[in-house]
Amino acid sequence: MEHQRDRDDLDTVLGKALAVLRAFGPADSVLPLAELVRRTGLAKGTAHRVAGDLVHHRLLDRTEHGYRLSGGLFELGLRAAAERTLVELAMPFLQDLYERTHETVHLGVRQGGEVLYLTKIGGHRQARTPSRTGGRMPVHCTAIGKVLLAHADEEELTAVLSGPLERRTPRTVVAPGLLRRQLAKAVEAGVAYEYEESTQGLLCVAAPVLEPDGRTAVAAISVTGPVGRFRPEPHANTVRSAAAALGAVMAGRSRG
Template sequence: MRISAEEAGEQRSVGDRMLLILDTVATSPGEVGLSELARRTGLKKATVHRLATDLVAHRMLERGGYGYRLGLHLFELGQHVPASRRLRATALPFMSDLLTATGEIVQLGVLDDTDIVYIEKLTGRNSVTVPSSVGSRLPAYCTGLGKAILAFSDDTAVERVTSAGMPSRTGTTITDPRRFHRELAKIRDTGIAYDREEGTHGIVCVAAPIVVESYVGRDGNRAVAGLSITGPARRMQPARLGAAVRTAALSISRLLGYPLSR
């Protein structure tokens, strides 16, 4: 790939700049114009234009009426990630059953650094609008999926989340690390996590971890993903759905071939 003399003076590699452009477009709710993309990435407009043109040619980006959006080839590549593909294929029948039974949103997510990344989402007749979508991220500390996974993660993962800060998003968000640790201890006992309008006003969630066999030398299990049902607080009663979500998560864990110790 060609690089200009001007660009050679910049500190980032071509690959770094391409990933920066993709990450910036990915975190935008809609299309991103060229000038805005240059401003948000801190790259020269000419650099953004040249790299974005190459990304469009490889279908990593698409040109819309206003600017750039993610391209279909990124989705195609994602389907070839072995762990994600197997997890989604195993979970989908159970997610479909939960959707049929409740009519509420059913989601599958994994922990990445301090965030939950949503890798599957099913909506039904009763579904309402929520901030999550497939491929999107939300802070782990204020989501049912995040708490379910963190309760069955190692101390390093939990410390990373609490150290990053837990700002209040609603009046019920848990922001105190000590209280958060107590919440995780309860989840380890029950295998069920709740989001009590902690991330979004009016939205509640019940979640359970999908676990693997414990690390050598450690007690308990390690979560590789989480399964949840999400709906409006005015209608959904998470406590009544906890057993169903937990049973589905346990079934997925067993089918993935990971024995459980509890």
């Protein structure tokens, strides 16, 4: 079905354009035309024209070495209302967290089986995390992911648990039963932890930002630090109350 959609989408102009834009992964900065052709499966001539059109519409920049997602796209993305207000409202709380811990602070949402990081703030001495603003990570091996999954409906939960759980490090939890127990505990405690499950040397606490109903989670906040100088448990309370406060603000906002 995914195949199906990919193929169908390439039959429309818009589909082709998006295929080109989405050919850029979180790590790619500039891609030559040939690479775009390879990744999208478009005909060379077509890719050339589409890319040209995208440049004309300021979604791509032309550089010496190929194409690059442009500032116009960045700006457009920043107009997305839901995500932006979330980030804006969260900022003061994230600042507080950073100031107290001086460790890396994340704000993320769940998209299916992955976490999308909306913001990441940190100082000069921040831990070397693989996460990036706009990047993704699997839900099952990150604190944010676990706490969001814990508040998802049963259906989505089992979908993730029954899928394969990729082993990222020796400590990644890949046993569905164990993970399920951890999630139950996370709901109870109001926080989830990660102990080097996505990346060696990284520890993390996360708390959910809940809707007024107290069940569904719209986002999650986390603090991440390196093994050695950082222990997540002492920050559980801080993170939890920051997330709760943000939830309250958002509830007030959507009502008023």
